[in-house]
């Protein structure tokens with residue numbers, strides 16, 4: 368079949384700039400993984416990203432801890448997530464506690480708490496140190512660049528998805544806005560990895576509108592972290608007064624509002640959290656950015672004056688991408704519920720897992736449009752389920768599963784919703800990922816696929 372040179376739309380003709388087996392829209396954790404897995408499994412792949420770098424919230428959002436990838440001592444997310452950790456570690460831009468430290472012990476907890484590498488879901492005291500990785504955002508970008516270029520992915524940055532090309536109920540590609548005007552990219556399978564379900568929603572797939580707090584994450588430099596930790600543990604009462612005040616100024620933050628990064632003296636701050644903002648609204652996002660920066664400026668004045676370890680603090684950067692956790696959510700072939708997540712419900716067609724919860728393939732399958740898959744934080748779930756199952760590692764696992772599923776479906780000549788899921792699981796496992804089809808002893812096994 369020859370590739371047409373133009374797609375005609377009411378406004379005129381749009382040049383076709385690429386045509387490949389698989390088109391992945393969104394170069395965040397899920398999209399990178401979908402693209403690399405697809406290419407490594409024999410597909411020609413085009414990866415489209417609106418910003419000038421890869422990584423999504425993991426780099427541009429400066430969300431700098433990979434967590435939810437173990438269940439006690441069992442590592443539950445492997446595959447491309449482990450690979451990017453290894454690559455960043457070799458660059459000296461990623462720090463992970465050794466296995467011997469994955470215990471509940473006061474000294475170990477103090478050593479790792481400010482790296483964010485402990486199980487904050489645990490009721491044990493102290494909470495156990497666990498397999499989690501603190502990384503540098505530029506390290507994530509560079510490792511992702513290496514992975515996509517080595518896999519032969521056709522990467523097109525600076526390309527904003529604008530419109531899906533749908534014919535007879537099947538997606539055939541997408542149109543992007545670029546500095547050179549509108550451009551069409553054609554594909555046999557499309558993966559929506561935009562995080563906000565831009566492609567599937569525009570293609571008419573049923574979805575819901577969720578929302579959650581947004582955060583203008585930022586980094587501070589000039590921090591004496593040894594002094595800050597000494598104060599925290601040796602003067603706990605004075606520390607808790609100042610820490611409470613810092614959190615009041617922020618108006619909302621993660622329990623430990625600052626965490627170490629692999630760069631000396633530089634910490635990242637998962638705050639201020641702000642409620643009531645719609646992650647799809649230009650006005651809301653603009654206002655949230657202003658409000659976040661105001662709170663950051665106020666916090667910096669306070670901690671410079673009062674907080675031991677912070678007297679020379681300065682703002683290194685505010686994340687270029689505002690931290691939107693939840694917006695549109697797919698209503699796909701199966702909608703994962705909070706009960707599924709908390710009951711550790713296992714599914715026959717599980718293709719990815721997080722800490723101790725499982726993603727059936729059907730949660731990546733939109734209704735109403737064929738040859739389209741989704742991966743990442745907008746997967747098919749209720750808002751309550753997504754809030755506790757959207758961390759970076761499982762998003763990477765979902766992406767990896769879609770790349771493999773796309774390859775196997777094209778090789779078998781069947782649509783993506785008819786792919787042999789058992790083969791997807793076996794291929795993922797053979798390539799080092801954990802599809803979650805062999806649940807740990809804690810899982811509740813139910814014949815969900817038969818529903």
Ligand SMILES: Cc1cc2nc3c(=O)[nH]c(=O)nc-3n(C[C@H](O)[C@H](O)[C@H](O)COP(=O)(O)OP(=O)(O)OC[C@H]3O[C@@H](n4cnc5c(N)ncnc54)[C@H](O)[C@@H]3O)c2cc1C
Nearest residue numbers: 393395396397417423424528561562582690743744758759
């Ligand atoms: C403040 C905050 C703190 C968090 N803390 C943690 C944590 O500590 N650990 C953890 O593991 N997870 C954490 N998370 C969750 C995690 O960061 C996200 O759920 C995860 O990054 C989602 O990955 P994704 O690939 O699905 O989406 P995203 O990371 O959002 O990536 C989507 C990509 O698609 C691109 N894109 C979007 N729309 C378009 C378009 N129209 N055209 C082209 N490209 C487009 C974006 O630019 C981006 O690159 C946190 C999230 C937030 C916001």
